[in-house]
Amino acid sequence: MSSSQKEKVKKLRGIAVSPGIIIGKARLVDRSRVKILYQYLVNDQQVSREVDRFKEALHAAKEQIASVKNKMPEQIRKHAFILDTHLMIMDDSMFSNATIQTILSEKINAEWALKKSVQNIEKLFTQIEDRYIKERIVDVQYVAERVLRNLAGKEQEDLFEIKERVIIVAHELSPADTSSINTSKVMGFITDGGGRTSHAAIMAQSLKMPAIVGLETVTHHVHDGTLLIVDGQTGEVIIDPDDEEIILYQEKQLQRERFESSIIRLSHLPAETVDGFRVAVRANIELLEEVVAAKDNGAEGIGLYRTEYHYLRSSDLPKEEELFEDYKEVAEIIAPDPVTIRTLDLGGDRVSAGIALTRETNPALGLRAIRFSLREVVLFKSQLRAILRASAFGNVQLMFPMISGLQELLDARRILEEVMQELDSESLEYDRHIKVGVMVEVPSAVTVADILARHVDFFSIGTNDLIQYALAIDRVNENVAYMYQPFHPAILRLIRQVVEVAGKAEISVALCGEMAGDPLCAPILLGLGIDELSLNTARIPIIKKVIRTLSLQESKNDMEKIFHLETATEVLDFIRGKMQPLLKELEQKGLINSTNNQNKGASLHHG
Amino acid sequence: MELTRKLLIHNELGLHARAAAKIVSLAGGYRSLLYIKKGDHEVDGTSILSILSLACPKGTEVLARAVGEDSEALIDALTRLFEQKFGEAR
Numbered sequence: 001m002s003s004s005q006k007e008k009v010k011k012l013r014g015i016a017v018s019p020g021i022i023i024g025k026a027r028l029v030d031r032s033r034v035k036i037l038y039q040y041l042v043n044d045q046q047v048s049r050e051v052d053r054f055k056e057a058l059h060a061a062k063e064q065i066a067s068v069k070n071k072m073p074e075q076i077r078k079h080a081f082i083l084d085t086h087l088m089i090m091d092d093s094m095f096s097n098a099t100i101q102t103i104l105s106e107k108i109n110a111e112w113a114l115k116k117s118v119q120n121i122e123k124l125f126t127q128i129e130d131r132y133i134k135e136r137i138v139d140v141q142y143v144a145e146r147v148l149r150n151l152a153g154k155e156q157e158d159l160f161e162i163k164e165r166v167i168i169v170a171h172e173l174s175p176a177d178t179s180s181i182n183t184s185k186v187m188g189f190i191t192d193g194g195g196r197t198s199h200a201a202i203m204a205q206s207l208k209m210p211a212i213v214g215l216e217t218v219t220h221h222v223h224d225g226t227l228l229i230v231d232g233q234t235g236e237v238i239i240d241p242d243d244e245e246i247i248l249y250q251e252k253q254l255q256r257e258r259f260e261s262s263i264i265r266l267s268h269l270p271a272e273t274v275d276g277f278r279v280a281v282r283a284n285i286e287l288l289e290e291v292v293a294a295k296d297n298g299a300e301g302i303g304l305y306r307t308e309y310h311y312l313r314s315s316d317l318p319k320e321e322e323l324f325e326d327y328k329e330v331a332e333i334i335a336p337d338p339v340t341i342r343t344l345d346l347g348g349d350r351v352s353a354g355i356a357l358t359r360e361t362n363p364a365l366g367l368r369a370i371r372f373s374l375r376e377v378v379l380f381k382s383q384l385r386a387i388l389r390a391s392a393f394g395n396v397q398l399m400f401p402m403i404s405g406l407q408e409l410l411d412a413r414r415i416l417e418e419v420m421q422e423l424d425s426e427s428l429e430y431d432r433h434i435k436v437g438v439m440v441e442v443p444s445a446v447t448v449a450d451i452l453a454r455h456v457d458f459f460s461i462g463t464n465d466l467i468q469y470a471l472a473i474d475r476v477n478e479n480v481a482y483m484y485q486p487f488h489p490a491i492l493r494l495i496r497q498v499v500e501v502a503g504k505a506e507i508s509v510a511l512c513g514e515m516a517g518d519p520l521c522a523p524i525l526l527g528l529g530i531d532e533l534s535l536n537t538a539r540i541p542i543i544k545k546v547i548r549t550l551s552l553q554e555s556k557n558d559m560e561k562i563f564h565l566e567t568a569t570e571v572l573d574f575i576r577g578k579m580q581p582l583l584k585e586l587e588q589k590g591l592i593n594s595t596n597n598q599n600k601g602a603s604l605h606h607g
Numbered sequence: 608m609e610l611t612r613k614l615l616i617h618n619e620l621g622l623h624a625r626a627a628a629k630i631v632s633l634a635g636g637y638r639s640l641l642y643i644k645k646g647d648h649e650v651d652g653t654s655i656l657s658i659l660s661l662a663c664p665k666g667t668e669v670l671a672r673a674v675g676e677d678s679e680a681l682i683d684a685l686t687r688l689f690e691q692k693f694g695e696a697r
Contacts, residue, residue: 081624081625081628082624084628085624085625085628085655088628088631088632088655089655089656092654092655092656092657093651093653093654094654094656094657095656121656124656124660125659125660127660128659128660128662129662130621130662130664132620132623133623133624133659133662136623136624136659139624140656322619325619325697326697329696329697
């Protein structure tokens, strides 16, 4: 491709796999495949020379990989086993011996013989159903490619040698490549190939190095030295940016750095108001893998562990043992802080392949969550057993979703009691005094909260569904989505009622919907007397910071005024007015994005 | 001397690359030959690619066969490796 053609494309979008903005010069790394020619060997001398040539190339490849492994930076050493696997592949008889045998028997050149070995291995691997194992064929291909390059006498550029501050641009990077990136020099990398779970993506995250993969054609549009902007957050690459773009991205870069340092500095401080009231800030998570990030961001426990993943992941229902191991690990990592495990909230729109569900015309009001569990008792019991058994290993709390009245709660508790007796008879350990709570997300549960409170240890208000059910708004229906209003006086009254009932019954009350992660809601929730919030991990530092600027007394006084307001818009205007200076500061620091207001703001002005 | 033993795969991920690599390294430390069989299919226990091609998920039972002077030691060490879930947490 000529250079004039190269200039044409300005922007490309790929898969953002590791965040961060970098502005720098491109360094093309040639990882194109070696062309393989067929050659017939005419005499035995040639044949034996060819075998030697292959052995030498193989030996060199092993030394190259071993050297990469030795020089691997500390933070990615845990990935070194991939390189061990590569070394083993080179020793594998299907790879090395098979190639030598082919050279000898068919009298063909080493390159062609190796190609045949790889094809045979590929054939074997295509029959494998397990996707993870099937993908290991790429390791065979990487290794073969390296041997072929050695055979061709084509020096493979070692990424260690890159000593300038550059952005690596390559068709694809092998594990050996990403293991040998000089982290103090290289700013990041972008590739044509690769996906979200490719090895290169995982390595970029471990190296905390901005990276974009799956750009498809970036190597066609960039040459050595081309100026690039890489946004590892959005997956965007700008080729030859103009001054304006550079300035814009430098600002973004600065904001991002400030954001990161503010997280590091502040996230571990408690969320305590200026007048000394402490709010417990916990994380909503979906996967075991999120626990560490939650802790790093300052979560004081897991306020909502959604358990649907294991049920949606495959066509088979998860086994009790698998669930137990998972819950146990979460409990152990987060201990002594609590983890609140919510039982299955499936059904409705989220159909699992393992369970036969009939199509429902109105899934939000259909057979889901606790209703579903009470019908599929075997499945429910296996989950309860796993949760109870995990409770022996940490501070585990149990929560039932979508309770609409006492009967469901009693039914669920009866099954829980049966499961406890089963565990007793099997002498399996669990926490006999495990705290049991309910999600308050159906308006009827608010109305009978005083009755429910006698039978639980805690409430957790799920505002997403509560708003949807109370206002009769389907938030994914564009025609009415604007009416999904967290600041609606009805919602505020419902929350107040739950808090008051919980106070009288002396049980704790948490809030775990999106409202918990919205800085504008913080003074309201504080003023209403909520002392535990559970939110998405990424929002924790911001919410903690906001709470630290608020006063409990002032928020309570403000609530008196807010309860005299008559529409959601009035409430929002009032809060915005009160919080203006703080909001401005947060926006300037890049902590909140004024254009990215999740569920209210702009839409509220309609109402 | 030839010795065979049934082994169960306990770890969550099954016989994936890391676990297969451990079998190969282990076998490399003994004089005996090692074969791994799943169903009717028996493969060379020193070939990582062959072991991977068996595609054994958690719960699979395989038959390990060692042939040679130290076959007993090899099978014992292999049994421990399987029981310890190949050093994996789950």
